[in-house]
Amino acid sequence: MNAPLKAAPLAAKDFKSDYKPVWCPGCGDYSVLVAITKALASLGLRPENVAVVSGIGCSSRIPAYTSCYGFHGVHGRSLPAATGLKVARPDLTVLVASGDGDGYSIGGNHFLHACRRNVDLTYIVMDNHVYGMTKGQPSPTTEPDWSSKLAPGGTGLREFHPLVIALASGANFIARAFSGDPNGAAALIEQAVRHPGFSFVEVLSPCVTFRPEQRAWKERAHPAPVAPTDDPGRAARRLMTDDGFNIGVLYQGKRPPYRAPAAAAKSAPEALAAAFELDGARA
Amino acid sequence: MKKKPQPQQGAYADFMARAYAMELEAVERYAQFAEQLDAHNNPGVAEMFRKLSQVESLHAKRILEEMGWPSLPELPVAFAWETPEGPETAAFESAHYLMQPYHALQIALQCEVQAQRYFENIADGEAPRQVREAAAEMAEEEREHVRLIRDWMKKVPKPRADWDRDPDPPGMGE
Numbered sequence: 001m002n003a004p005l006k007a008a009p010l011a012a013k014d015f016k017s018d019y020k021p022v023w024c025p026g027c028g029d030y031s032v033l034v035a036i037t038k039a040l041a042s043l044g045l046r047p048e049n050v051a052v053v054s055g056i057g058c059s060s061r062i063p064a065y066t067s068c069y070g071f072h073g074v075h076g077r078s079l080p081a082a083t084g085l086k087v088a089r090p091d092l093t094v095l096v097a098s099g100d101g102d103g104y105s106i107g108g109n110h111f112l113h114a115c116r117r118n119v120d121l122t123y124i125v126m127d128n129h130v131y132g133m134t135k136g137q138p139s140p141t142t143e144p145d146w147s148s149k150l151a152p153g154g155t156g157l158r159e160f161h162p163l164v165i166a167l168a169s170g171a172n173f174i175a176r177a178f179s180g181d182p183n184g185a186a187a188l189i190e191q192a193v194r195h196p197g198f199s200f201v202e203v204l205s206p207c208v209t210f211r212p213e214q215r216a217w218k219e220r221a222h223p224a225p226v227a228p229t230d231d232p233g234r235a236a237r238r239l240m241t242d243d244g245f246n247i248g249v250l251y252q253g254k255r256p257p258y259r260a261p262a263a264a265a266k267s268a269p270e271a272l273a274a275a276f277e278l279d280g281a282r283a
Numbered sequence: 284m285k286k287k288p289q290p291q292q293g294a295y296a297d298f299m300a301r302a303y304a305m306e307l308e309a310v311e312r313y314a315q316f317a318e319q320l321d322a323h324n325n326p327g328v329a330e331m332f333r334k335l336s337q338v339e340s341l342h343a344k345r346i347l348e349e350m351g352w353p354s355l356p357e358l359p360v361a362f363a364w365e366t367p368e369g370p371e372t373a374a375f376e377s378a379h380y381l382m383q384p385y386h387a388l389q390i391a392l393q394c395e396v397q398a399q400r401y402f403e404n405i406a407d408g409e410a411p412r413q414v415r416e417a418a419a420e421m422a423e424e425e426r427e428h429v430r431l432i433r434d435w436m437k438k439v440p441k442p443r444a445d446w447d448r449d450p451d452p453p454g455m456g457e
Contacts, residue, residue, distance in 0.1 A: 020318050020321075021318075021319070021322070023319075024323070024380050025319040025320055025323060025378035025379055025380050025381075025382070026375065026376050026377065026379050027375070028376065031375045040346055071368065074291065102312075133453060133454065135454045177373065180367060180374060180375070180376065181367035181368075181375075182367070182368065182375075183367065184367060191427075199294040206376050208376055209379075209380070209452055209453060212447070215376050218376070
């Protein structure tokens, strides 16, 4: 009898699709795509065992550029779709891709509850502090004094602080990466996938078209000066005083991930359909 | 009959493998830039990046031939550059949809200068003699590339100060 063939390990390029990205040249999202494919290769996964789920925005185009299963959903709703998928198919590795508009504004409420539920997902948010796809409106993470044609003089509004919100809401792993270091970002994404529960990786990903000044982020990004902590109180103090450019794992919690009750998956389709019947509708 | 080169071991082979990986990263990045500029209807600059990618691939091929490697051998440790990426790899954010050939050459010049310094540091360091000699040779090659690119830049029009001004910047439909 022939021994079963062992599949050869895959390279990063094996996780890329034939579709060519249409992001603006210089966009940090190219680097994030490289980082994701490198991380998946390094994890020894296969495309058929990975799903990439997204919402709407430049960053949400990523599923099409990978050879994994993909779901390009509606605006801000990537996390509910990914949660359902992971609960139904816990054997899959599920990555969720989003941007600061899709993830923190339109999808802000889902972000809170995905952190709270702690389903084993890896949420990668490409944050460029602007709505790039729709030509440069301020987003929840835009600085209050950023002046542009669409917001002369700036919004004057305080920025959303996604890492603090993630910690307060119960995320089990919090990291910040920088697209200027695709290998470093790949290593952080790999750690996030390995960590059980809801892992949140914010990637600083410049939009050189609408925020050309973000090219200077490479001078500002720096490794986090302290090791990751599993103490939420300590992490909260660090994140509240964070300069926004600390790169690395900032919190690694120990909360067990959500597991769907086994019985829930055993309902027959007929039984589910019957449960939706209105009284007397079957006359 | 010409003797077939044999795979080599040790610090020299590690150094050459690193030099090869450095060239490959540059080949890949220039090819990515070419695709990006093609997608944004900037064929002149796309063609220039394709040329740069081809030039780097010739350098990579020469290293393989010199070492007698059919492909990059398995490496003892993962490559960890002192910079986020290889010294000859252009940063993703250095591209722009309105860039002109002169900008592409500026990027190439910066990469060649970084590569030259990288090899010079090894040549001036405390590596084994064979490695230092090879590094000095490569640094000289990179110096030559720097000269070539500077000459090339003299033949290409310099962009105007407002080259990236666009009253209607790109938007993307879903």
